[in-house]
Amino acid sequence: MPSNERKRVREAFLRQFPTIWKMGYFPEKPSPSSLIWDNNTGALYFVGFRDSMPFQPNNQSRKPLKAWLPDFDLARPPQEDFIWRKDYTENMAGWKL
Numbered sequence: 001m002p003s004n005e006r007k008r009v010r011e012a013f014l015r016q017f018p019t020i021w022k023m024g025y026f027p028e029k030p031s032p033s034s035l036i037w038d039n040n041t042g043a044l045y046f047v048g049f050r051d052s053m054p055f056q057p058n059n060q061s062r063k064p065l066k067a068w069l070p071d072f073d074l075a076r077p078p079q080e081d082f083i084w085r086k087d088y089t090e091n092m093a094g095w096k097l
Contacts, residue, residue, distance in 0.1 A: 006097065009037050010074045012044035014065060020046055021062075030071040064088060 001009070013035070020026070027034035027048040036045040067084040069075035076096040079087045 003097070005039065006074065008042060009035070009044060010069065010097065012037075012042060013069070013072065013074055016044055016046070017068060018065065025049060030068065032073040035072055064090075066090075066092065 025046075027046055029048060034046060034048040036047055037043075038045070063084055066075075067088040070077055070082050070084075075092070077087060077092075078094040082088075
């Protein structure tokens with residue numbers, strides 16, 4: 001996917017992911033296969049809720065929004081074995097977007 005298209009997907013993800021999170025939904029497996037992108041409309045769909053269970057979001061233990069990008073293959077941090085609690089900072093310099 002061209003970088004400008006990846007940017008559009010990433011921006012849609014950052015706008016829409018908090019909505020499903022607040023509703024108490026989360027894909028069964030956070031991965032690129034949990035996303036469907038409609039290039040024509042700019043709509044991003046989250047799929048993979050088959051075995052998921054509703055939960056109550058907890059803001060204190062919540063992973064920062066941009067730290068989810070590697071799980072969905074929307075950005076790659078410079079660390080090979082990225083662990084968000086240890087490696088994530090707000091500075092995304094060096095990330096492959």
